[in-house]
Amino acid sequence: MWMVLVWLAIFAKGVSLSNDCSSIKNISVFPGEPFTLDLDEDGVEENSLVDGSGTEIARIKSGELTILDERYKDKLSAKGFSFRVxxxxxxxxxxxxxxxxxxxxxxxxxxxxxxxxxxxxCSEIKKAYILLPDHSLTLAFDVLGVEEITLVDNINRTIAVTKFILQILDSDYVGSLNLITFTLRKPNATTMDQEYTARVLFRNGTRCLQHYLVTVPGFDWKKWFIPDFNPISLCPLLVIGAVLILVYVKKRNGLKERSKGKEKGINTELKKRRSDDGIKYRNTEKS
Structure with a gap:
């Protein structure tokens, strides 16, 4: 009997049965956004990652990551026993x-x-301006129901994350956070600070992207050749232009009328003088 118990103990220790650690974890991300397949547990010796086709992608053992699938060679890292894509x-x-x-x-x-x-x-592209004299740049997002905001620059580098608190990951920035407004400010902004994206997660589970386009001080040749006019804002200018044209036309017509009247008077005077000269000439002939 005791031999049976020993063999059962050896079998239980040497053979591991595959059980599910937990329910399936759903992860929602945007294209190009990093995500983590987390494993935060004690007593782990090895963690192997397998894709949906059954291909083993990578393995973490003794704190070292070994990538087995070339597709993930440059885009897979490890933190503890968690995989980050x-x-x-x-x-x-x-x-x-x-x-x-x-x-x-x-x-x-x-x-x-x-x-x-x-x-x-989230909405149309927001314009942000670098203000003089300190060349400061301010990025803000002020919509209700936000759970988390991740702000990245134009090379997809994370600058700040908000989730109940504001965590700034780049020392060049300062910021503030209240119930409805997230504000990030960068003093001494440069021409490299032109595009930012806020990845926004709402408390109801929906997500959206907010893009920012930064206007850098200096001469903008596009404004001279490609004006960014709002048609509604042109209405007053069109009205003023039309009034000026009417005034000009009216004034020009008045000048023409006066010129015609003056010319008509001169012609009448000339005719009269010619008539008087003719009478005088005929009287002289008779004498």
Whole structure:
């Protein structure tokens, strides 16, 4: 009997049965946005990542990452036993499975479903201006119901994250956060500060992107050749132009009328003088 118990103990220790660690975790990201397949547990010896086709992508063992799939060579990193994918290049959705081995020999599988959503825009592009004399730049987002905002620059580098608190990841920026407004300010902005994107997550689970375009001080030749006019703002100018044209036409017509009247008077005077000269000439002839 005791031999049976020993064999059962050896079998239980040496053979690991694959159980699910937890329910499937759904992850929603924008195209190009990084995402993390997290595993925050103690006693882990090894974590292997497998994609939906069953291909092993990478493995973390003893704190070292080994990438087994060349597609992920330059866009996969590790933090602890969690995998971080730098760019969401997958389309629509994809499933991953983390095969976890513990120090005690037990084993389980954790499943992830990653959904890549479209670039839904929060609103039209917001214009931000670099103000003199300190060349400061201010970026703000003031919409209700926001859960989290991640602000990135034009090379997709994260500058700040808000989730209950404002965490600034770049020392060149300062900011503030209240119940409805997120504001980030950069003193001494340069010509490199031209585009920013805020990735916004709302409390109801919806997401959107807010793009910012920065206007840098200096001569902008486009404004001289391609004016950015609002048709409504042109109405007063059109009215003033029309009035000036009418005044000019009326004045010109008046000058023409006066000129015609004057010319008519001169012609009448000449005719009269010619008539008088003719009478005088005929009287002289008679004498």
């Amino acid at each position: 730098e760019h969401a290049t997958i389309k629509d959705k994809e499933q991953f499975t983390a095969s976890v081995l513990y120090h005690n020999g037990s084993h389980c599988s954790r499943h992830y479903k990653v959904f890549v959503s479209g670039d839904r825009i």
